[in-house]
Amino acid sequence: MRKDQEYHLLERIESPADLKGLSLSELESLSQEIRRKIIETVSCTGGHLAPSLGVVELTLALHFVFDTPKDKLIWDVGHQAYAHKLLTGRRDRFHTLRQMGGISGFPKREESPYDTFDTGHSSTSISVGLGISTAKALKGEDAKVIAVIGDGSMTAGMAFEGLNQAGETEKDLIVVLNDNAMSISPNVGAFSSFLSRKMTGRRFVTFKKEMENFFRSLPGVGENILSVLRRSEDSFITFFTPGMLFEAFKFKYIGPINGHRLDQLINTFENIKHLRGPVLVHVLTVKGKGYEPAEKDPTHYHGVGCFEVATGCPQKETEKTIPTYTEVFGQTMVELGNLNDKLFAITAAMPEGTGLVPFSEAFPDRFLDVGIAEQHAVTFAAGLAVEGFRPVVAIYSTFLQRAYDQIIHDVCLPNLPVVFAIDRGGLVGEDGPTHHGHFDISYLRTLPNMTLMAPKDENELRHMLYTALQHNGPVAIRYPRGTALGVAMDNDYQLLPIGKWEILEEGHDMAIIALGSMVAPALEAADKLKEQGLSATVINCRFVKPLDSGLWELATRVKKIVVAEENVLSGGLGSVVLERINDQGIEGVRVKRVGLPEKFVEHGPVSALRQKYGLDAEGIYKSAMELVS
Numbered sequence: 267m268r269k270d271q272e273y274h275l276l277e278r279i280e281s282p283a284d285l286k287g288l289s290l291s292e293l294e295s296l297s298q299e300i301r302r303k304i305i306e307t308v309s310c311t312g313g314h315l316a317p318s319l320g321v322v323e324l325t326l327a328l329h330f331v332f333d334t335p336k337d338k339l340i341w342d343v344g345h346q347a348y349a350h351k352l353l354t355g356r357r358d359r360f361h362t363l364r365q366m367g368g369i370s371g372f373p374k375r376e377e378s379p380y381d382t383f384d385t386g387h388s389s390t391s392i393s394v395g396l397g398i399s400t401a402k403a404l405k406g407e408d409a410k411v412i413a414v415i416g417d418g419s420m421t422a423g424m425a426f427e428g429l430n431q432a433g434e435t436e437k438d439l440i441v442v443l444n445d446n447a448m449s450i451s452p453n454v455g456a457f458s459s460f461l462s463r464k465m466t467g468r469r470f471v472t473f474k475k476e477m478e479n480f481f482r483s484l485p486g487v488g489e490n491i492l493s494v495l496r497r498s499e500d501s502f503i504t505f506f507t508p509g510m511l512f513e514a515f516k517f518k519y520i521g522p523i524n525g526h527r528l529d530q531l532i533n534t535f536e537n538i539k540h541l542r543g544p545v546l547v548h549v550l551t552v553k554g555k556g557y558e559p560a561e562k563d564p565t566h567y568h569g570v571g572c573f574e575v576a577t578g579c580p581q582k583e584t585e586k587t588i589p590t591y592t593e594v595f596g597q598t599m600v601e602l603g604n605l606n607d608k609l610f611a612i613t614a615a616m617p618e619g620t621g622l623v624p625f626s627e628a629f630p631d632r633f634l635d636v637g638i639a640e641q642h643a644v645t646f647a648a649g650l651a652v653e654g655f656r657p658v659v660a661i662y663s664t665f666l667q668r669a670y671d672q673i674i675h676d677v678c679l680p681n682l683p684v685v686f687a688i689d690r691g692g693l694v695g696e697d698g699p700t701h702h703g704h705f706d707i708s709y710l711r712t713l714p715n716m717t718l719m720a721p722k723d724e725n726e727l728r729h730m731l732y733t734a735l736q737h738n739g740p741v742a743i744r745y746p747r748g749t750a751l752g753v754a755m756d757n758d759y760q761l762l763p764i765g766k767w768e769i770l771e772e773g774h775d776m777a778i779i780a781l782g783s784m785v786a787p788a789l790e791a792a793d794k795l796k797e798q799g800l801s802a803t804v805i806n807c808r809f810v811k812p813l814d815s816g817l818w819e820l821a822t823r824v825k826k827i828v829v830a831e832e833n834v835l836s837g838g839l840g841s842v843v844l845e846r847i848n849d850q851g852i853e854g855v856r857v858k859r860v861g862l863p864e865k866f867v868e869h870g871p872v873s874a875l876r877q878k879y880g881l882d883a884e885g886i887y888k889s890a891m892e893l894v895s
Contacts, residue, residue, distance in 0.1 A: 273299050282329035282353055282380070293330065293528050297322045301556040303360065304348050309575045311363045312696060313371050316554035316567040317416075318348035320446050320525075324414070324549055325349040327531035328442070331539065332410055335379045340395050342415035344372035344385035345569070346444070354380035364696035366870030372700060386700020387668065388419040388638045392428030392441055399437045410539065414442045418615060421637030426515075432544045433516030440538065441517070441546045444525065446553040446564075512546045521548025526555060565618060569697075588752040591745045592689055594724040596621025598731050599658065602759075603629050606735065610650050610657045612636065614643045620660035620689055640665050644672035644684070651682040656735050660687040663703025663744060664694075674713060677740050681715045684741075685734045691720065691744030692783055692832035693862075693876065698869030703744070704862050707781075708837035710742050711811045717741045717764060718811040720782030724750035726808070732759035746783045746832070748872065765812035773801030776826040776890060779817075781807045781839050784830035784860070790883035795890055802828075802890065810839050813846060821847050821855045826893050828858045830886050832876075835861040858893045860886055 275296040278284060288296065300322050308315045326349070328339060334354075341347045351369065352360055355378060362368025373381035383394050395413035402409050419425055420443065432439050509519030518541060523530050531549070538545050553568075554560025559578030560567035572581040589597075603609045603625055611625045615638045626633040636643045640661060647657035666673075666688060677684045690703045710718050717737060721727040727745055734741035770785070771792055780788035785806045792802045803824060807814075821827060829840040840859030847855050862879055876882045880889060 273303060275299055276303060276352065276357065279353055279357065281355055282334050285326065285330045285353070288330075290529060290532075293326055297326055297528070298556070300326075300349050300352055303352060303357075305557050305575055307360055307363055308348075308570065309573050309581075310361070311365060312569075312571040313348070313364050314345035314568060315557070315570050316560045316564040317343075317346035319557055319560055320551040320553040320555050321346045321414070321444060322349045322555070323526050323528050323531060324442070324444065324551065325353065327528055327535055328412060328414070329353055331532055331535040332412060335382070337410040337412065338382045338395070338398050339380070340382050340391045340398075340411070340413045341373055341385060342391035342413065342419045343388045346414075346416070347373050347381075350380070351378075354378050364698075364869055366868070366874055370698055370869060371696065372698070384700075386697070387665065389415070389422035389425040391415045391419075392425055392432060392439075395439050395441070396428055396432045396435070396437060399432075399439045400435070403437060410440060411438065412440045412442060414444055417443065417445045418638055421615065422639050423641065429512070429515045429517065436516065436543045438542055439544045441544070443521075443546060443548045444551055445522070445548060446551045509546075509548065512548075515544075517544045517546040519546050519548065521546075522550045523547065525549040525551035588749050589724065590621075590748055591724055591727060591750050592619070592621040592747075594621075594727055594750055595660070595687055595689070595731070595745070596624050598728045599625045599660075600628050602732065602735060603632065606656060607632075608655045609735065610634075610647075610655045612643050612647055612657055612659045614638060614640045614661055614665065616660070616662065616665075619662070620687070622660055640669040641672050644669040645676045647684045648672075648676040648680070648682050651677075651684050652680075656683060656685070658685045658687055658731075658735075660689065662690040662701070663688045663692075663706045664690065664701050666706065667709065670709060673710075673740075678713045678715045681739050683738055685731070686740070686742040687731070688742055688744040690747045692746050693867065693872045693881075694747045695872045695875075696869050699866035702867050704832065704834050704867065706742070706744050707810055707831065707833040707839060708841075711837070711839075711842060713740075715739050716811060717809070718744075719809050720744050720807075722768075722780075722782065722785035722806045722808070723753045725753050725755050726806075728755065729760045729762055730808075733762045733764070736761060737764065744782065751786060762808070765809045765814055767808050767814040767816065768806040769803065770806055771802065771804040773803045774824065775800045775802060776828065776893060777803040777805060777820055777824045778828045778830060778886065778890065779805045779807050779839070779843065780830045780886075781810065781832075783832050784881065784886070787881070787883040788828075788830055788886055791886035791890060794883065794887045798891070800890075800894060807839060810842060813842055817843065817846055818850050818852065821850075821852045825854055826856050826858075828860060828886065828890050828893060830860040830881070830889075832881055833861055834864055835859050836864045856893060858889045860889050 276299045301319055304318050356369055359369050364371040369377060372386045374384055375381050391413035395411045399411040512519045523534050553564035574581060599611055610632045611622050613620050613622050613635050617623050617626055617635050643659055647659050650657040688706055691706055692703055694701045710716055719730050721730050730743050734743060778788045788804050792804050795802050829843050831839040838861055840861060844857055860880055
């Protein structure tokens with residue numbers, strides 16, 4: 267098959283307006299072309315495959331029925347928006363998905379007028395949609411606002427806060443619940459679909475409104491009759507559908523609808539276009555739809571690297587000998603769980619991503635996945651700590667930001683022994699600015715009672731976790747994404763002295779204070795400096811807070827210090843060093859800070875981003891040479 271024939275329908279779509287003239291059969295053929303395009307592209311770029319495959323028909327139906335971008339379409343999280351990108355003028359650039367300089371794997375307003383809101387974290391769509399709908403009403407603009415949210419995102423409190431407010435204000439808002447987990451029998455699903463389509467048809471709604479007006483005109487008894495009829499209708503809908511919860515939020519509940527039947531989706535969306543007030547459409551989809559490996563294992567293919575399309579196996583499959591930091595953390599948790607029956611592990615919808623699956627299998631009674639509810643996870647851990655348990659909250663750096671108030675108020679203020687295992691500290695790669703974890707040092711190091719550390723390698727990570735569980739107060743350990751360094755592991759755990767750094771090399775011309783992932787490149791930089799006849803003291807900082815008091819002696823002795831960290835420079839380790847030197851009144855010290863600029867870093871391979879921002883051996887070496895020049 268020639269390439270120009272392979273996507274003969276997709277090649278004709280420059281914008282959603284081009285969908286309007288297609289027949290149902292053509293739309294169904296287009297859905298298969300889109301699905302094939304996504305699979306072929308993601309097999310080369312990596313990305314969120316299963317979520318995007320599950321919403322192809324839903325995406326087509328939404329763009330077919332509604333007038334985007336006048337009508338505002340908001341994707342919750344945004345990792346399911348690949349079909350949306352293909353239909354909105356980015357088909358020719360789709361091969362650059364998640365590549366450095368290419369299009370993002372998430373919606374971005376600067377990328378397209380069809381991307382209503384920049385997303386990457388979950389459960390924001392309903393609140394955003396309500397805000398936009400409110401603004402449209404104030405401006406007198408007639409446009410529909412549609413928020414598409416997954417069942418996983420519905421586990422977050424923010425989603426329910428949005429539902430509650432939307433129902434109370436009765437603003438026009440369509441919420442599409444993309445449900446790929448709830449099972450429902452075919453008969454009930456078919457009947458509910460039929461019922462919802464009939465009860466939202468224009469003729470039925472017009473008849474219903476006329477009857478309401480008639481009963482209101484009856485003096486004395488009209489409102490009583492209407493009240494009885496409304497209760498009867500609500501009971502009827504609730505009996506046959508799972509819509510009671512959303513009806514309680516004052517949403518008109520529609521569904522469940524088969525999310526892969528274009529005729530049902532289009533019919534339903536056409537029917538609800540004329541409805542006023544908040545409406546929720548419940549759509550049932552299959553995650554990974556149309557690609558057998560992804561359908562069988564949607565968790566693995568939720569976010570996947572490059573793979574062979576025919577088999578689903580990873581490309582360039584090689585024998586893996588070095589574990590990831592995440593895997594080392596997970597195995598250490600199991601070992602420590604055997605030693606301490608008070609150890610309790612908590613994750614927020616990321617048991618696989620944080621490495622806690624082995625712990626959950628070994629100690630099911632001491633493990634809890636709270637769903638996408640980071641705030642709850644932190645305060646739940648505080649409750650465990652009050653009763654003498656040692657909770658470890660394993661969470662990505664970028665997602666821990668969502669629970670900042672709970673860290674301050676519920677953990678640090680009462681000085682409770684909660685351990686935060688912060689995965690993905692620093693740059694994470696192709697997921698880009700919404701997922702880079704380069705603010706955690708800045709937002710944690712100012713908190714009273716907090717101990718903040720970062721390991722130079724996987725062996726030290728094990729010792730830090732052991733140390734944290736012995737410490738009687740809040741502890742945060744941040745470590746990077748990806749493969750560890752492959753160092754030898756100690757058989758026994760060591761209790762690290764809190765606040766003491768580790769001197770790895772002695773030198774007299776300057777000092778390099780490195781944290782976490784920057785320690786290894788700092789040692790390489792020191793070797794390059796030796797070629798220039800310069801010697802550097804290389805320090806594994808280990809503890810950002812408390813900071814080793816040896817800084818005073820070091821600053822007095824060498825007078826030239828490079829501080830390297832994979833964190834934003836504002837408020838990071840370099841800021842701490844400058845503050846301490848200033849507060850001690852040590853004069854004549856020059857400090858060169860190596861870190862990330864005060865910006866949202868673009869997507870791209872971690873190695874390329876580190877090179878671009880000077881966070882590799884060459885970058886640290888150049889900074890050191892600038893300092894001595």
